Amino acid sequence: RDSILVVCGNIDNSLGGKTVPLRNRQFVFDHTSIDHTKYDSHRRSLYLPIIRNNLYTLFEQFDFPDPTMPTGWRHSTTVAPQALLLLNSDLLVESAERLASDLVSVHSDDEMRLCDLFQRILARPPTQLESQQCHPFLSQFDQRSSELSAPVEIKSASSNSQLQTGTAAQSEERAWALLIQSLMATNDFLYVN
Known part of the structure; x- marks a missing residue:
């Protein structure tokens, strides 16, 4: 916590x-x-x-x-309900949204954002494989959300799952927030070696 x-x-x-x-x-x-x-x-x-x-x-x-x-x-x-609680907790959703907003406002380049994100969360730069996996996720999320013309249900600590269409900037922040949530649920973040 x-x-x-x-x-x-x-x-x-x-x-x-x-x-x-x-x-x-x-x-x-x-x-x-x-x-x-x-x-x-x-x-x-x-x-x-x-x-x-x-x-x-x-x-x-x-x-x-x-x-x-x-x-x-x-x-x-170490049990599955712990991971589910983390992924769905308001604390994690709210914190991920705040960090995503900070990353998007501070850095204009995705590679800089990714390096900063990994440094903050895992205290190390992303590996080449991690970088190759994160970039397609972010671009596919942006592409999918721009393709959708109907309102999308987005779980957000501030909106309580209201139907939203969102702008491109909101979509980009949401993609980063989801990536942050997934990184905070990794063993590298949760456990000290």
């Missing part, structure tokens, strides 16, 4: 403060079971609240220990 926020420039590095936006003597859950817990903060995961009966979904999927018991050792699993 923190790596995604850092790579995409969304991290809030502020220190200290409240983890749950409550006034003094206010409960996280009240008698009406209204939950005041918010996990949409862009602060480091260290500052997110740990509510025993309402744990953050990303924490649950990625082997967070049971908060009701002391745990000296964590299990480590």
Whole structure:
């Protein structure tokens, strides 16, 4: 989670403060079971609240220990639901869109964008094979979206899957965002060697 926020420039590095936006003597859950817990903060995961009966979904999927018991050792699993959660999470979609927008606005050349993208996400330049695979994906996405005259359903953190036609610039950004999402789901990004 923190790596995604850092790579995409969304991290809030502020220190200290409240983890749950409550006034003094206010409960996280009240008698009406209204939950005041918010996990949409862009602060480091260290500052997110740990509510025993309402744990953050990303924490649950990625082997967070049971908060009701002391745990000296964590299990480590790699399962398909983790990959699906990453690919479909609003956090990843929103972060990929922001990074794609930055890449498109900073660089006019696709090769420069690709080098910058790989450097940010994987801390290395793309291999020749990776470059050969990424360029056709980007051009085919642009070509397909320009061929479509009907509105297209685009999952976006800002639009909540509304029907959109989009301009060429939006199509280009969307192609880069999808490439970013796929790179962030790779083992090279997720695991430290």
